[in-house]
Amino acid sequence: MRNLWIFITKYNAFFLFLIFEISSLLIYIKYNSFQKASFINSTSQVTGTLYGQVDALKGYLSLKETNDSLARENAKLRGQLKVSFYVDSVDKRKVNDTVYKQQYSYIVAKVINNSFNKRSNYITIDRGSRDGIQKDMGVITGAGVVGQVIQVTDHLAIIQSVLHKNTRFSAMLAGTKDIGSFVWGNDLDPHKGLLIDIQNNAQPKVGDSVVTSGYSLFPTGIPFGKITNLHAKGGGLLINVEVALAVDFTKLQYVYVVNNKFAGEQTGLEAVQNKNE
Amino acid sequence: MNKRDWRPYKTKMSRTILINLLRFIVLVFIQVFLLKNITFYNLATPYFYILFILLLPFEVPNVLLFVLSFVLGLTIDAFYDTPGLHASACVVLALVRVLFISITVQKDGFDNEPEPTLSIMGFRWFFTYALILTLFHHFFLLNLEVFSFSEIQYTLSRVVLSSLFTVFLILISGLLFFRRKERK
Numbered sequence: 001m002r003n004l005w006i007f008i009t010k011y012n013a014f015f016l017f018l019i020f021e022i023s024s025l026l027i028y029i030k031y032n033s034f035q036k037a038s039f040i041n042s043t044s045q046v047t048g049t050l051y052g053q054v055d056a057l058k059g060y061l062s063l064k065e066t067n068d069s070l071a072r073e074n075a076k077l078r079g080q081l082k083v084s085f086y087v088d089s090v091d092k093r094k095v096n097d098t099v100y101k102q103q104y105s106y107i108v109a110k111v112i113n114n115s116f117n118k119r120s121n122y123i124t125i126d127r128g129s130r131d132g133i134q135k136d137m138g139v140i141t142g143a144g145v146v147g148q149v150i151q152v153t154d155h156l157a158i159i160q161s162v163l164h165k166n167t168r169f170s171a172m173l174a175g176t177k178d179i180g181s182f183v184w185g186n187d188l189d190p191h192k193g194l195l196i197d198i199q200n201n202a203q204p205k206v207g208d209s210v211v212t213s214g215y216s217l218f219p220t221g222i223p224f225g226k227i228t229n230l231h232a233k234g235g236g237l238l239i240n241v242e243v244a245l246a247v248d249f250t251k252l253q254y255v256y257v258v259n260n261k262f263a264g265e266q267t268g269l270e271a272v273q274n275k276n277e
Numbered sequence: 278m279n280k281r282d283w284r285p286y287k288t289k290m291s292r293t294i295l296i297n298l299l300r301f302i303v304l305v306f307i308q309v310f311l312l313k314n315i316t317f318y319n320l321a322t323p324y325f326y327i328l329f330i331l332l333l334p335f336e337v338p339n340v341l342l343f344v345l346s347f348v349l350g351l352t353i354d355a356f357y358d359t360p361g362l363h364a365s366a367c368v369v370l371a372l373v374r375v376l377f378i379s380i381t382v383q384k385d386g387f388d389n390e391p392e393p394t395l396s397i398m399g400f401r402w403f404f405t406y407a408l409i410l411t412l413f414h415h416f417f418l419l420n421l422e423v424f425s426f427s428e429i430q431y432t433l434s435r436v437v438l439s440s441l442f443t444v445f446l447i448l449i450s451g452l453l454f455f456r457r458k459e460r461k
Contacts, residue, residue, distance in 0.1 A: 016343040017372040021365055024347065028361025028421070047355050054310050115357075117316040119423050122358050158358070186428060188319045 048112075048156055052126065055112040059253070066253045073142040104219050106256040107132055109157075116163055116190040116249045123147065123159040125255060133157050138217030138258040144246035145169065145182075145212060145222050146255050157257075162224075163190055163249055170216050171195055171224055174209035178202035182210065182224050185242070190249045193225060198239040204230060210243050218258055293334060293391070301349065304329050309356040321438040325446045326353055327414055330370055331407060334392050335382065339375060346371040359422070366418035373413045377406060395451030407447045411440045 008015055059066075109131075113124035127133050129152045139146040139159050147167065151158040160167060163184050171182035173195075180198040195210050208227045214220030229242035260266075308326040316322045330346050337345075350364030357363065378393070381402065395403045415436045423432050 013339045013343075013372060013375040016339055017368060020343050020347050020368040020371075024350065024361045024365035024368055026361070028359070028365060031360045051356075115313070117319055117322060118357075118359075187431065190319070 048124070051113045051124065055110075059110075062251065062253060065251065069142060069253075076142070103261055105259045105261070107259060109133075109255055109257055111252045111255060112156075114161075114249070114252050116161070117188065119188065120165050121161040121163040121249075122150075123161050123252065123255075125157050125159060125257075126155065127257065128153050128155045128157050130154050132259065133257050134259075136217070136263070138260070139255050140218065140222050140258060141247055141252065141255050143223070143248070145218060145224055146247055146249075146252070148217060149257065159255075161249065162193060162245070162247070169218075169224075170213045171210050172213040173198070173202065173204055174211045174221070174223075176202060176204075178204075179213055179215075180210075180239075182243070191245055192228075193243045193245050194240055195224070195227070195243050196238070196240045198241070200237065200239065202239060204239065204241050206230060217260060217263070219260075297329070297333065300332065301329055305349075305352055305356075308353060313357070317438075317442070320435055321442040322435075323439065323442045323446055324415065324418065325443055325450075327367070327370055327411065327443070328447050328450065330367060330374060331410060331447070332392055332394060335378065336391070342375065343368060343371050362421055363418065365421065366414050369417045370410055370414040373410055377409060381406075394454070395448070396455045403451060404444075404448065407444050408440070411443050411447070412436070415440045415443070 107127060109125040109127040111123055112126050113122075115121045115123075123139075123146070125139075133149060133152055135149055135152055137149045139149060145162060147159040147161040147164070148169075149157050150160045162169070162182075165184065167182075167184055169182045170179065172179050178198050180195045183194050183196055185192055185194050195204075198204065204227055206227055206229070210224040210227065212218040212220060212222040212224070223246045225243040225246040227241050228244045230239075231241075304326045308324070312323050312325055326349065329349055330342075333342060333345065346367040347364050350362075350367035351360070353363040353367075354360050382393075391397075393403070393406060398406070419432050419436050419439070420429075
């Protein structure tokens with residue numbers, strides 16, 4: 001027993017190393033496999049407030065760009081207003097339209113923490129469950145798709161960005177409606193993604209837009225980006241193409257969280273179907 | 278140690294604790310709010326905060342060294358949203374530090390050389406020290422982050438370039454706080 005004790009104290013550095021290394025690896029692996037709300041992340045009180053304060057300062061530096069992008073978006077939305085269309089018929093009457101029912105609504109949020117140079121990137125925003133944000137909602141900007149909400153607290157939420165090794169969204173070619181999956185490439189480039197598993201008979205061209213398919217979180221037609229290279233590596237029987245991302249993840253300021261009012265209904269229905277099979 | 282020596286020893290010790298505490302806070306702030314946003318071509322990302330572990334005094338007991346490394350790692354993790362990743366890399370760093378110092382520095386020299394800084398230990402020793410420890414830390418950190426061998430070539434180039442960047446920053450900071458009269 002005494003010899004054991006001498007042995008341990010003699011090589012104490014190594015045993016301490018083992019203890020701490022094993023415990024930290026346990027933390028790492030546990031968090032990785034479950035993506036659970038853990039006490040150590042930026043939604044926790046201290047880091048959340050610090051990030052918020054620093055971001056409030058940094059917001060002033062990019063006022064011009066934010067203004068520009070908002071102005072552009074306003075112009076685009078203004079173009080969709082009823083008043084900007086010429087009414088062709090002389091006979092005017094008011095129709096109370098009951099055909100359309102709102103399916104998507106949008107919650108605006110400010111990005112308070114963002115990363116884009118790691119293998120798995122996350123974005124923290126300053127809106128949470130009190131503002132109506134729930135897990136698994138889609139997130140977009142005026143330019144295109146940003147990601148998916150994975151964790152929510154009362155005032156903050158974490159988004160798994162498109163720049164993440166597990167990100168996989170249903171996407172299609174805007175012109176021909178051929179369906180594929182959108183993923184991030186392996187080379188950590190924050191401006192480039194991949195559209196994979198397109199059927200063989202599709203004929204994508206350089207410059208084609210890649211947009212959301214409307215099968216899951218997002219409305220149809222939100223852009224991912226434009227095709228830049230038809231011969232991405234891999235693929236085999238199916239076609240893979242490279243896509244230049246429409247959103248500049250290095251300069252995110254404001255995002256919209258998409259609330260799909262039928263999402264609960266859809267997942268519930270599909271879950272029942274899967275159970276029946 | 279007799280009674281007469283006790284008081285100066287104590288004040289010196291509290292000064293060391295204060296300096297290291299300040300260094301901890303400043304380095305975490307620099308890392309999280311400045312260096313986190315800096316990267317060259319997605320290849321070189323500096324992890325300058327490890328300077329805290331490099332500059333701990335020689336006489337710090339192993340237990341304290343490992344606890345401090347672990348806490349520093351977890352603090353950085355809290356800001357990077359990667360619980361355990363930086364902590365485990367920092368613990369590896371602490372072990373390498375213990376081994377490196379036990380090989381290169383004689384035990385009785387501790388009284389004259391309280392801290393392994395550039396101005397005390399000289400350029401050649403400090404450069405080797407910083408380079409080897411940084412390489413170990415970055416190698417472990419980046420490989421653990423990617424967690425697959427299929428991208429090993431790309432990861433290794435990231436390790437080397439990031440290490441160069443970090444060592445560069447460490448040397449710059451060493452020269453910035455260089456005190457000539459301490460040099461022997």
